[in-house]
Amino acid sequence: MTEASNHKDEASPQPRSLAEKLEHLLAVTTPSGQRPPSNEEVATAINIAAGDKTISATYVWQLRTGRKTNPTMRHLEALAQYCGVSAAYFLDEDESRKIDDQLSLLEALKQTDTRDIALRSTGLSESSRRALHSMIDQLRKLEGLQDEPGTGP
Template sequence: MSGAAEQGAGGEASRTLAQKIEHLFETAAPNGQKAPSHEDVATAINIAAGERAISGTYIWQLRTGRKTNPTKKHLEALARYFGVSPAYFLDNEQAQRIDEQLALLQALKQSDVRNIALRAHGLSDSSRQTLAGVVSHLRKLEGLGEDPGSHNDGA
């Protein structure tokens, strides 16, 4: 894995391994709480593996780009810890799809977002489309850019 971002097949910039690991650390923390430490992650991985499989220092090296060529075993262990497929680290399209799912999970952790989703349950297709239009309009007004769910077919 290289240390610099490269262009993906669709022209999008692909992220480095370090950037992907950093993103997982950022999204792993519940709202308002700090992210797990490198030692916390290593300890959890080692307990799950029943052996010393990885160190906090090595995780830090991967996260900061000082190490860029981990073993399959290390990538699988990190993927298990963060609840993603190992393909997240190897396939940029998979990483993008997983990031979209992580963003949805992060949003649903916010009680007000969850409340809106629950209150929309049972509405007609037409009403849900109207609600989606209102949300898109509010996102534009607040300068939030493209609606993260707009890539989906409403499913």
């Protein structure tokens, strides 16, 4: 899990800024082992997809750094489409948290070992799945990791 997604562990989390949400989204939607896209790469991809000049690299930079905080809906929709999420990600804190949870799951499933554990648990009885869950909880505690949301039995 990325450091930016630790917001879920707080009892009463503060709403994140547009810049924080955008940076987090660009980081978690970047394939493993690659750097997040540059402002120029984001703007170019959005403009190509739109078929016209929708956004500039400078404006992407301003949004990513918090220098601009009130983009148009057209810009939000273009950024959301680029990242493969709903524009509601930027507008609604509950929706962004829900999408972050889904992205965390996808990120975890990219790890071969995690995917193998999930696939190998298919067909196990409910009591066996609970036992597996308990073992994972114990291992997380031993390694000093906090529980993740949505990991109930």
